[in-house]
Amino acid sequence: MLTPLTLLLSVVVLLVGRGLLWIVNLLVISPLFDPLRKLPGPTAPFFYSHIQRVVDPDFSATQHEEWKKQYGKTFRYHGSGKFDYRLMTFDLRAVSHILMSPIYEKPRVTRTFLSTMLGKGIFTTEGPEHTFQRKIIGPAFTLQSIKTLTPIFLRTAEELRDKWDGIMSNGQENIDVCHWISRATFDAFGMACLTYNFRAIHGETEELYLAFRRMFDLADQKGILRILVPILDKLWPDKIARSVLESRQVIYSTGRKLISEKKSTILAEKGHSKGSNEKDLLSLLIQSNICNNDSAKSLSDPDLLDQISSFFFAGSDTTAMSLTWCLHFLALHPDIQMRLREELSHPTTLRLGSSQSSSEERAYDVLDSFPLLDSVVRETLRLAPPVHGTLRVATQNDLIPVSEPVILTDGTVVSPGEYIKIRKGSIIHIPIEGLNFAKDIWSEDTLEFRPNRWNSLPPAAQPPNFPGLANLMTFSFGPSSCPGYRFTITEMKAFLSTILPQYTFSIPEGQTIGKRNGLFTRPFVKGKSKMGVQLPLVVKRMDECKPL
Template identity: 40%
Template sequence: MTAYSYFALPVVVAVLVLWKLIPLLLKPLSSKLRLVPGPPCPSWLFGNLKEITNVEAAVLHEQWVAAYGHTIKYKGWLGHDILYTMDTRALNHILSHSNDYQKPAIARFSLSEVLGEGILFAEGEQHRLQRRVMNPAFGPSQIREITDIFLEKAAQLRDMWLEEISVHGDSARVDVLDGMAKMTLDVIGLAGFNYSFDALNASGKANELNKAFQELFGKATNKPSIFAMLRYLIPPLRLIPTPPTRRVDAAVRVMRRIGMELVTEKKAEVIRDMRNPNEKQDGLRSRDLLTLLIKANMAVDLDPSQRLSDEDVLSQIPTFLSAGHETTSNATTWCMYALSQARDIQEKLRTELLAVPTDTPTMDELQALPYLDAVVRETMRVYAPVPATVRVAMKDDVIPLNTAYTDINGNEHDEIEIEEGIQIDIPIVALHRSKELWGDDALEFKPDRWGSLPEAAQNIPGVWGNLMTFLGGPRSCIGYRFSLIEMKALVFILIRAFEFELAVPAKDISKQSSAVQRPFVLSEPEKGTQLPLIIKPYRGL
């Protein structure tokens, strides 16, 4: 290398950095949110982001809202303004205009490296096409068809715990989160792609796809990372391999290989089926999500321009895995936590469930259980697994408000003016814990509240249950019916079989928040996320 190139390289890098950095540094000066009230900014680089990720989800936001009002701003990277509003009219506006409010480019970039352009991160026309082809696979009649997979896997988890109890005597301490994670992984494998992870089989081999998945998502965090930001801003940096990027590349290769095998196999099945429509399918084959989506994509009445490519179909496999597995396992784990804390509710629920005269209820029978429904709703309110999400304005806009906000000069505004590029944090858990919306007992776990909801809560713009758990609008969770029935099947089987009690004092349980809120024992940090419960067989069995 010549002396010239030794000097040239750092100069090129410095020019690239400045070229990207200067507009970013100047942007906050012209922000239309300048006069919106909010907390002081502790760091010019990270803004308020580090303090947010250092505490349980929504805790700081709740303090800020109490101090500065419903509609506030705080600071992100390099002092950029982030809008935060608890106003249900504003949130409805943002969620229902999903083309004008998209996911931030940096989140799409880092996740698309892993997930490809799956439905979770596609935008605009690409998203519309994917959603249209995928919607039918998630409809009620499709979920009805796979309810027995949920029940079988829930029963397998029950039997695994019964075996553990038989080793210890009349009760056992189990990590409920671990059991739920195995169960929901097996379910998404079978119901998603007719693929057997066999995670609940203690003597089974570690599964290659599961290992790849853990490599990609096991260490996920939402802590701000300078390296991730630089890789996003300066594309040539993406060419420099590091140990983590090498591990991710290897895992993505495994996922792609297995995914491609599944897609090819299912396409062949669908073609066979189209040629011989009268031949009977075997049990699972035709009802998994991937086959249904491939079938919808190959339907003769679908215009060829509206079809998904193999690449798009392939990217739905890690998408389903990442979106559908830990969300449901954490939701059900928190449900067991709540029930272990409220023995009267646990007892009342068990009485309802034991009155069902079968171990294998249909989807409609599960749906007809009112107290089970109330317990699931209350879990999804108090312990919404995804605590918040984020959007970026794609154009200048004026957001309408239910409640006017007062700016730092004391002037009232009944709408918020924003410019293109402003980031908006969408509260989920904070909205579910709001006393203004839910009443003074908002923080308590009370399934009976679902008998008559306060009027204010009815304005929450969620796709399900007056809750933001699955968000609302065109980008709401496509898998919400899937996860609700899976959760009901799990609770049905487990509450009929066991009594649950917390194995550590309640104040020792905390929430670790990244994309999903997970339970964590403060006095056992070395064990990572977990929920230790003492289980014993229900005496009536």
């Protein structure tokens, strides 16, 4: 008869044995049968990882091109170690297949991590649920919807301009544009998504703003162990986990009130011939629900809040980073800054955000009519994509087509039109930055800020050769492409058209800016990394630049 101690020892031995088998399989057996093992790629010691070379901006901009020269456009690198083969490809035929196929999904670890903060929004779901959510939110990001929101962007930009005027001494100031732009885009998103004024430009005190801001800032501070094992946040919540939970409670508490109020308003206006006047994202989602009598095809109130949290996270911060990098590039290139200012310094532009503006549609069309503005925005999004790269996992064995030859390690050539094998569970790295920097697509000067390239794009950067949304991999393409790309581009144009005619931007003496990759690519001052995310610029009023 087994004693309790004997039984316990048996269980321990069994668990240890299973653990050892799992480790042996992970490190030795499984890699031997991985088709990616046959692909060309960099070699390294057993536990060496190439991840830093792939994601650190100090290396990646040149590392991608070096690997392409050595191994071709499709190769493998080591993830956690030599046993962890990961596919990277610059072959646009292969990239299109991966991003268009339902076989490939964002890694479960990534989705679980994001869902702890954002809930089950469009950026954390896959498959039919993702398709359903995308269909529901689609009307909120049509061209007509963005035209309706354009005056909000312009008015918020005017508030930022007026605030800067108020803090300037002698007509100029060293301003951390990253911090201020982040506050301003949050205000713009608040009005565009919720018709809710955070007033972050005027002071960072509003409770809901602080909850969102705190939660998003903490996302970059999550330790790798808690990202890989998210249940730790529930079993042994640390300070970050507790703060995220508290922030979500504030967001959901306030959000429920907003939803209730908006439902009442929309239902009260439903009988009117003109329908509801509410055009913000939340109102459009509620209207879609009300018009749909099938609850299975509607979003619940918690789902609505998850969508809003997702768009605040993915939209506000990314737009803020893009605008920040844009001002940085313009400060580095005063000639382009001057040309853009001249283009924007038209009387029509200066009246865009005022109450005298004749229509929402006119405001959008005027912004869309400036060719250099459009080129500067697109070149910024190419050169500084907010998201450095994205991962996909194969949910089943697959054959990936290639349009460029791949020479396997045994000498076999996979010719254009043929396929490379990939097995279930394999990780694919889509190098967004790498594709935006690819010399064979954008020419040899790809790392230079040259907006004029958009006047005559190389054939390789034009559809159908280049499938990226808006001619950029920044917004991806296919079922998981960014639905708010027009939102971002229009908001950037609105802010630039408002502040650039009023100010000049230059680099503080002796300052060098670096890039740091977390969830997003953020700036920091080299030599002052402990001060965190920032991008100070010398901002000077134009009237102070004129000769006496």
